[in-house]
Amino acid sequence: MTVSASPTPFADLEDDLVSGRLTDILADIAEEAAQLILPYWRTGTPTETKADHSPVTAADRAAEALILERLAARWPQVQAVAEEATAADGLPPSVGEWFWLIDPLDGTKGFIQGRESYTVNIALVRGDAVLAGVVTAPALALTWRSTTPGEGAQRRAFGEAWKPARVRERPQDATALVSHSISDEDAERLAGRNGCRLWQGMDSSLKFCMIAEGRYDAYPRTGPTCEWDTAAGQAVLEAAGGRVVAEDGRPLAYGKPGFLNGPFSAIGA
Numbered sequence: 001m002t003v004s005a006s007p008t009p010f011a012d013l014e015d016d017l018v019s020g021r022l023t024d025i026l027a028d029i030a031e032e033a034a035q036l037i038l039p040y041w042r043t044g045t046p047t048e049t050k051a052d053h054s055p056v057t058a059a060d061r062a063a064e065a066l067i068l069e070r071l072a073a074r075w076p077q078v079q080a081v082a083e084e085a086t087a088a089d090g091l092p093p094s095v096g097e098w099f100w101l102i103d104p105l106d107g108t109k110g111f112i113q114g115r116e117s118y119t120v121n122i123a124l125v126r127g128d129a130v131l132a133g134v135v136t137a138p139a140l141a142l143t144w145r146s147t148t149p150g151e152g153a154q155r156r157a158f159g160e161a162w163k164p165a166r167v168r169e170r171p172q173d174a175t176a177l178v179s180h181s182i183s184d185e186d187a188e189r190l191a192g193r194n195g196c197r198l199w200q201g202m203d204s205s206l207k208f209c210m211i212a213e214g215r216y217d218a219y220p221r222t223g224p225t226c227e228w229d230t231a232a233g234q235a236v237l238e239a240a241g242g243r244v245v246a247e248d249g250r251p252l253a254y255g256k257p258g259f260l261n262g263p264f265s266a267i268g269a
């Protein structure tokens with residue numbers, strides 16, 4: 001008698017991950033969300049304030065609803081942890097081995113002020129490690145993704161073919177990216193601590209992608225972020241040859257209490 005192992009509920013998800021189909025599909029979903037967001041940008045869309053005092057708009061909510069619907073249709077077995085659902089309904093009491101981390105609109109403050117660097121983020125986590133991710137910048141019409149594990153990162157302009165994305169060797173005048181929410185003094189200190197003479201402010205997870213494509217060298221962060229702010233960017237940057245390390249020197253881990261990150265440094269080469 002032959003006994004065949006019954007496939008786990010996650011076998012097709014793993015197949016999609018290993019074949020690279022997963023981030024093909026995630027990229028299409030993120031770009032579809034971008035098309036929902038763009039009509040709200042620079043049109044004076046009303047802003048509400050969430051319980052944590054951070055801003056939210058109808059664009060955040062519409063994009064998240066679309067992403068959750070698309071993910072559930074294709075992979076109904078995978079739990080989703082998403083910024084706006086969490087803000088409305090509270091944190092899930094627990095997560096399974098596999099889960100999505102979704103930030104439908106990262107860099108909302110900049111989005112409201114009409115800046116270009118806001119992003120759509122979808123990442124797949126297994127245990128405490130991020131395995132795959134996609135970041136789309138609607139206003140720039142660009143998407144970055146991790147590919148089959150071990151096969152690098154890619155970037156595409158909307159409607160065009162994927163091209164490889166890779167971190168650069170550190171130049172003489174290495175440049176750090178930092179959040180707009182910190183002071184110039186803190187930016188200079190953090191950049192110096194990461195071996196960068198220069199620094200520039202930028203919103204959202206775009207910072208990870210700019211390092212992943214070899215335009216900048218580091219993104220030090222001491223202020224709090226949520227796991228959905230970093231997971232997709234970390235997957236892209238790691239695939240591109242970079243690292244995102246917590247204070248203990250290990251890769252930034254996921255599924256932590258409250259889905260809250262401590263300080264970290266994202267580093268290119």
Ligand SMILES: Nc1ncnc2c1ncn2[C@@H]1O[C@H](COP(=O)(O)O)[C@@H](OP(=O)(O)O)[C@H]1O
Binds near residue numbers: 179
């Ligand atoms: N006190 C806090 N706790 C948790 N996350 C915070 C925070 N203050 C800022 N953030 C996160 O930092 C993100 C902005 O990062 P940056 O300054 O690099 O653009 C915000 O994402 P959203 O714009 O999605 O709310 C928000 O989630």
Ligand SMILES: [Mg+2]
Binds near residue numbers: 106107228
């Ligand atoms: Mg965010």
